[in-house]
Amino acid sequence: LFLHIPSGNLVIPTRIFVGFEDTGTAQVLDVLAVASSVEDASVTGTALTIYNKKINGDVSPTSNCTATTVITSTGSDPETSHFYEFWRPYAGFGEDAFNGSTGWVNAGVHGAEWDVRRAVSPPIIYGPGSISVYAAAQAGTGFITLEWIELESEKYA
DSSP states (O other), rough: OOOEEEETTTEEEEEEEEEEEEEESOOOEEEEEEEOOOOOOTOOOEEEOOOOSOOTTTTTOSOOEEEEEEEESSSTTTSSSSSEEEEEEEEEEEOOOTTTTTOOOTTTTEEEEEEEEGOSSSOEEEEEEEEEEEEEEEOOOOOOEEEEEEGGGEEEE
């Protein structure tokens, strides 16, 4: 999942959840989140709809960010300049129960969560920038949830 944060915005992630439903074979799982000053408003992938948790009368505020998943290519790598890997719940061999593997990473292999309430210090990204959440597995299927606070950065710089 790639969250593009445009100039003029400040984003603080508050929760990330990665849930695996299945993998093709028992292989290495790689799950991590990276905050970066590198932006890319033109990634190639599937555009996502951003939903706001604040309901205010008849109007729900919109986001200035754009979210994309299943990235097939980007114009710039988020880990090339000014980046901070702030979450890696596990990395290593993962179980694939449907194919009879006995490998096991930990009890949370089918779901891992990062929460700002348990973080030492959450990243604060002043746009332009990005947050990338990786959930890599051999033929893996699952989902990623990213929640954040979004503010106008010129008010807080």
